Amino acid sequence: MKVKLTGFLTLLMIFLAQLSFAQGKIVTGTVTDEKQMPLPGVNVIIQGAAKGAVTDFDGKYSLEVAEGQTLHFTSMGFEDQLVKVGASNIIDVSLRESAMALDEVFVVAYGTATKDTYTGSASVVKSSDIKDVPTASFQDALAGKAAGVNVTKGSGQVGSSTSIQIRGIGSMNASTQPLYVIDGVPVSSGNSGQLSDQILVTNNIMNTLNPSDIESITILKDAAASALYGSRAANGVVMITTKRGKTGEPRITIKSSTGFSPSWATDNYEAASTQENVNYLYRVFHDYNTSSGKTDAVANADAIRRLNVKFNKHGYYFETSGTGVGENLMIKGMTDGLVNREGQYYDWEDAYFRTAINQSQDIAVSGGNEKTNYYSSFSYTKDEGRVKINENERISGRVNLEQKIGKFIEFTAKVNVAQTELSGFNDSRNLSTNYYEQTRNLLWGLYHPTDYKTGEPWKARFGSLAQNNVYYDNEWENSSRTLRVSAIEGLKVNILPELNVQTLFSYDNIETKDHLYYSRLHYNGQGLGTVDEMSTNTRSIVSSTTLNYAKDFGVHHLDFLAGYEVEKNQTDYIRASGKDLPSSNLHTVATAGEKDATAYYWGNNMMSILSRLEYSFDKKYYLSGSFRRDGSSKLGPDSRWGNFWSVGASWNISKEAFLTDVEAISNLSLRASYGVNGTLPPSNFGWRSLTGYGAQYMETAGGTLSNVADENLSWETNYSTDIALEFGLLKNRIYGTIEYFTRDSKDLLQSVPISRVTGFSSTLKNIGSIRNKGLELTLGGDIIRTNDVTWSASVNASFVDSKVLELSEGADIIWVNDGDATAQYIYREGESTLAFYGYEYAGVDPANGLSRYYVNDKDNPQAGDFLLNGRGATYDFNDANYTIIGDGIPDVFGGINTQVGYKGFSLGLDFIYKLGGKLYDGAEKDVSDDGYYWERIRSQYAYDDMWTEENPNGSLPKVSGNDLTDAIQKSGRHIYDASFLRLKNIRLNYDLPTKLVNPIGFENVRLYVIGTNLLTFSKYKNADPEVNQYAARGWETPFMKNYTFSIELSL
């Protein structure tokens, strides 16, 4: 579905003079697009006469015509325009891009297609939808742009990886991410380098692609669209096409942007005040004493003593006027140091976070003639995170060249060189390094980065186990530098007009160098100083050759493709580590007293043959079929070859006689498809039982069995069905798609849990199945379309239902999400693929402030200590059973995009939304701990809402001096409604009037400002509701609000 929201329309007005010759005259003119780019190949036809012309490469035409006749300008992808010939001999026309062009060509698997002939399901996103959004990766800009495509991010750190799930969750253990194809070549995606093993920072490999270089993105969703990618296409395919030059004078585009992010997108667990947190901790200690029968006086004295033990060293002591549990403590300053800190609390928020600056500079030069066209670009981008040590930088250059050689041969070369450099920090639930968690849960205002007695930096770990990163930030560094060089060389030989051979050869080299240094003063420096250098070099070579045949036989049209493809991927890894660094200035392994190294490699190969046959009749009926056979080294000799195929059909109903007269219906078509795709195991060697040699001991090599494998391991198989109705009404002013799909993923690769007595926790097997089914709706329209004012809008909605159908012997699998393990889930037959699993929370008992849990005894629903709403309940979570406590999959999600234009101004709003479904707030157990685990601070809401005798309606349990943390480990207390609506981007453009900019040599000057994440509406208030692919919120860095100002010059 093409969702093209056109900008402000600038039409040149044609002034017609009355003076005319009786006879024909020669009219000339130039046809351009809205940006004044010449349009070649536009048909100019005199209405009612079988006569016309076609514009040349400079968009010029000339035609003999009589005054009073009407010229009809038509071109693919543009709205038709009628101009009456007047007195002038020059008629220049600017064509407006059509809102939904049925005949527009877009890129699909191994070729191109037009909307009305395509039998598959594909969403097309144009560069104009993504290029202005200030994100490092185009993936983030896809959020809300296409139905069925769920874009989420695990962390708000700049440079981190993005998850895209197309049509639900198709796997448990293997990838749920689509295959990425850039300019016809499958590429690696996801995280690059090894830093994520060390400090859990992901480095998105797609950041190496400059979003400004992208011409269009096609997202292939069903089997008919994607089955030509066979064993890797089950999760859909994202096809990226980079820009090519257009015929005409060299065109230079310069774009410069600067932005800033002064705050987070939402409030996030804002901490209660220092005073309140001191009162809270006092309450805990007081309760600890009184709960074991001590008097208030004893409890008061002990609580004060313990507060003093904790905070005297930071320059504070405490007094109370009474001895009760609800005392408001007097926080006094110690007078024996350099400073008296009474009344002074340190602002850690201010110390750790900043207003982040992002900037980007782009320059692109493109052009061409009938033989050659080229596009080249150079760009520099730097994004800062709000945390002071998070930064991502990219320098990239690209040359795309197309050259015709003689009559038959077309040669293309696309070369991209990019370097990204990322530095980040571990933002999982890590008490030492996570700045965000520290400011909300660990850093008391009573802590200071300096010692009050000496003024020296505070180096010891704080009582809350946070580290003083104001000091330690200068004692470590990390970076992940990725250099990616890719070259795609293509050759197309047009043997006959209807037959060509195309071959593509691609070399993609991604080298990530990770650097991690801790000084001898750093708490991770082992007192010696350590440095790690890691180099991960992935080389991919892809060669594909296809034969294409296309011919019309009267009303019959036949298209045939056959080809083969070979792919080789190899990664070389080298790590050198040094310990005992003699100089704080020298952060190199070379200087280390002790050195350590490793190096090895891994990889996988693939061979494929593929074919496709398409047939159409009278441009009404379309049939297609595809077949691919893949062989992969990731599987054993007996199971490595697999067949994948699809069939599809579409019927253009509006071309039928009975509808041609219905003016209101400009397009109506029905299509359906069915096919089989696959997903390969994530591991290169998963089918092999291996002995590893990493068990070095006393400097001698040691071997250990490292797994127990299934030799007959196979790919997952994905059976998908798609049926869709597309419509366009009132000359396509209103357009839309209704699409239904099912996707059955079978033979799932599962880490089947096995008895640990075998020595291992799991073995990889093909067992079980998942069904995703859903409905995708897209509706768009041009609401106002006048010369001065335009208003267009589109909305998309995806209803996806994702269920586990079958598991190994029906046995449940309990699992936790990657990395942070913030939430616990269960795979159970008949349940959602994202079912939260834990104790069912039944709220606080208003009578005593205790947490209640439903027991959920399968055999006796009334079992428990007491009945609540007719069900057995208990105060003790140990007596409750785990049950499914929520579904992380939303009822519906999607985007709402609208654009208003007035004269040179244009205002665009992009909303994303999610309705229904739950999220699990895994950080809440920290900020609203109802017991005492260690000296942490609580959130304002947790302080305000806790049950006390004065606040018997508090929604959070009574604070206890005894450790109850386990009670809230995996509890329904942290389940929230995940619905939200977010104004993802708001963009205001202004095109300076051409009469102003043309005289000074510019073709176009555009100013714009974009705001990102400015508004969020949600029921969930604790933190940002836009959660990761596991619908869980942990301590990952939240998203920022961003304001970016740009200027774009074309000359």
Place this chain on the structure above:
Amino acid sequence: MNKIKSVIIIILFLGLSSCDDDFLDVTPSNSGDASTSIQTLADAKVMLTGIMSNMTSSNYYGRNFILYGDAKGGDLTTFSMGRGLDGLYSFNHSPTTGSYSGFWNSIYNSILQANNLIVNIEKLQAAGSEANFDDVKGQALTARALMYFDLVRIYGKPYSYDKESYGVPNILEPLDALEQPLRATVAANYNQIIADLIAAQPLLSKSKTNGYLNYYANLALQSRVYLNMERYPEALAAAQEIIDSGVYSLYSNSAWVNSWAGQFGSESIFELAILPSEADLGNSSLSVYLRRSGHGSASAIGQFIASDYYLNRLGEDPNDVRWGILDYDEVSATHMGASYKYSGDTTLSGDGKSTPTAVNIKVIRLSEIYLIAAEAAFHTDKDLAATYLNAIRKRAPDLAPATAGTISIDMILDEKSKELFTEGQRYFDMLRLNKDIVFNDDLGGVPISTRPKTIDRSFYKTILPISQEEINANPEIGNQQNPEY
């Protein structure tokens, strides 16, 4: 440009994509095929090295198993919760949370490695291999016995308490992935342990071998196992053979403190090597867990400190040489509760390697053998018992030597506590001898709701639960869960 040229260009391009027959056969570069990895004696030695390496895992001797034996035994306490592994101290165990299934998982993985080695050696021998596998096989059998001995004491009731209750699954060969083995009795486990030790004994070298098992380590293990089985004469005989062999000798009082700064000392019967580039756990090492909070690194948060009960015991003699490995902790400048046995000395010198956290684990020391001998002899010959006890007791020079008249099991047990502090023994001795264990919760004012202040072996949490993950994958074993979990 003509068609011939185009064809040439195409062929050139196609040439780039040609590939060989075994293109789809990609093998790993850092691993070998499991089924063919043991073919020679050299291969077998590599796998034996792997077993030793496995035993240095943080889940086993590298850290957790040592702390298991101390954090639960009353000699240690914690000053604050939340610092790591505090669940061991608070007995916060259930099948779902705090199951500490790392012991089960890690030790069974080590058992698999031993089984794999033993079975493959037997296969090679059956196939007529003439290589001398004796020592390798003897070590593998002894290692397996040690693993089962540790496992059955974590998951099963003490032999002296209820040997017919559930022990652990008794597995002697590599299993298929989907097998679901069930638990044997404690007695069956002990029988297997003894059988392995007896089988291994004649195969082993009698010379001192650093970092590996030898004949005396086998005997030392026998004496430990027999003591647990209350088979005192056999325990005594094994201990005496070691003592009398002269291969090992006790540290003198003046050398005792310094012995922690060295490797493979004269008392070390089995010592696992921890090297900086191998099993060094750095900030999460035993060294860091047991030293004073903040000492040497802001990451050192002093997880465990000596309880007042231990300090009072050691304080019977202020001149006890064993004070020398203790230093003050965060409680106060006079509370000497930080243990530096895994740091070389109280100034973090290490034991001769580049990091003070890479310190060898002394699994069995001669001092323990003397104390086993004392306890084993106590039942038949109190004079002999006193002799063996005094060899260690003299490390408290101001205390009167024990005599046949004054010696008691408690006296031996107290000595064992003093000598083997933070060496992972105390808890098992307390359970074996059915003593009350009292926890010093009040020192740090830590709130413990998951156990009483005083427990004995009738408390169900003295043995760990079978984890829910194991039960999920092996449902029948759920019916054999330890009582009350």
